[in-house]
Amino acid sequence: MAAVATTTFALVGNPNCGKTTIFNALTGLRQKIGNYPGVTVEKKVGSFFTQHGEKRDLVDLPGTYSLVPQSPDERVTRDTLLGLQPDIPQPDRVICVLDASNLERNLYLATQVLEVGLPTVVVLNMMDIATAKGEKIDLELLSDRLGCPVVPTTANHSDGLLALRVALSQPGLPNSSVYADFTDLENVSEAAIAARYERIGSIAAEVISYSVVDGEDRTDRIDAVLTHPVWGWAVFLGLMGLMFWSIFTFASYPMDFIDASFGKLSAFIQETMPAGDLRDLLTDGIIAGVGGVVIFLPQILILFLFIGLLEDSGYMARAAFIMDRVMSRVGLHGKSFIPLLSSYACAIPGIMATRTIESPRDRLATILVAPFMSCSARLPVYGLMISTLVPTGVASAGTKAGLMMLMYLLGTGGAFFFALLFKRTFLRGEPPPLVLELPPYRVPGLVTVLQHMLSRGSAFLRRAGTIILGLSILLWFVSTFPRTEAGLSGSFAGRAGHFLEPVLEPLGFNWKIGIGLIGAQAAREVFVATMGIVYSIDGADENTEPLRVALLKDHWPDGRPVFTPLVSLCIMVFFVFSMQCIATLAVVKRETNTWRWPLFQFFYMTAFAYVFTLAVYQLGRSLGY
């Protein structure tokens, strides 16, 4: 029998209507995430089975308020529905998800979708919120007015999904033709928008009946606190503090476990395999590389757990609401706030989170400055340098916190400064309007949040993992070969360190620090391990004390010590500003679809780090440090 093409469904809906929850619920883990060619829009394709066990493909199209596109994401949605998207055939059927608690505005998109003329099933999601608002919707009448089946659901609590699957299993669906009189989607006029809303208004008046709900609106009462001039900030800062405290506290247990497991695996190979290049490649290249990525997974998962909870509860829109003023001072958008905040954990999920920013200029500005936010991979470097900075080797809690805070402030200041600079120069333009929906608060759906967390976590592993692994192998190679009697000093990495020394000397760095900086290109925390290799200290990343002693003994040919407190500080400052993470650069390339921006980012950040560190060192020297 000839293969019959599977029926493809497209999922469309407003942002925040629960479309992705429905996609996850229908497809489970049978989904593929990729990019549409030529644009940086995430393409999510999955499959599900009908009641009768037949396979159906499902494409999750980017959320939009209208089929008249204003961003690349929205263009993909429109083009796919119209069969104009080059890489994807026109879907056979459409599932149009509406937020039942916000029916009028959601019907605006629905009427446009119905005009396209494909057989459509309308899903009325968030029925629980509509009911809580005292709304009663006449589903049969709505179905009649729209000319298509209407299925009520509360997807984040898994209600109505069976009925949805039944509706999707129906063999025949009427082609929608009710609104065939509006067909010109490109040239939307004032009159066309008004006419559409007039029509929607009359449908809404017919199908919705209101009953009086007791008491003040719950969202109002919550917002009275959460957007209060004093309490709003207190809660906001408290939540952000809790998020970071959780990331650094709870993640440390699985991280120690992962670290120990990879250490044991490495030790096992050391014992069982004969010594040689292959063994070294396995332990120092591959295992170290995989371990270096996996170790950050707990932090990333906790970060996405928090982001998911904040998003699903409705708080994220309030965070953007209260932060918009601060962000707009530096030319950014309230929605840039979460990507930048996430970048304190790791710039990669932060940059992946910029997809919610509609304006391409704002999005690019956010991507370009995100790596200034001090990520957790810098912490081991700060830790080592703080220990060489204080004479006793053990900094008091106050000194440590003060220095750490200084580094975070420098990085954040750098991000804001360059965002402003870029928005005033090559990313200049009319500020796009802030159109931010403030959804009603609700209890987050646990399954929704966990699915979000796992899907983001696996995207991190795929994107960052492959790159860091490749680089670790490359770094192992350049620091091992060619083999000379001089050891590391004679390898490619060592030669590069020597080659760089004249450039680095004005910053107070010698060639050994140069090798550390080269190693840090794979991932910043590799600096500590590389310094361990340079100073022949085994296991330097587990216990920095022997390394600290070795570093403090190092001196220039003229006898001056290398690691003066000023140089330690300068290394920290250099790490704050420089772009030393090739995995981030690769993600920026993916997100911007060109090598131009990651290259620009690498050069401007590294150049700025150099100049700033130079200024700090020379100033410090002239003051006698």
Place this chain on the structure above:
Amino acid sequence: MITDESPTLLSDVEPGQHATVTAFIGDLERTKRLREMGLLPGTRIKFVRWAPMGDPLEIELRGYRLSLRRHEAELIQVLSEVS
């Protein structure tokens, strides 16, 4: 419904007050998305609040909440209702 005689800008409406949109200032492109989200001449809105730092602002329309900046609110002419 009692309304003020003269139209004002959305940015001048007091928190808690209701108003009806009368006109948009400037070209369609700048306000198209707001219109597509249901903010049209004749739409009745409630001014909910300013953000803690004085910008953006929050309004209620068609049963949902929307935030826009002062900059955009200054493009929207309204008749506010006297309470």
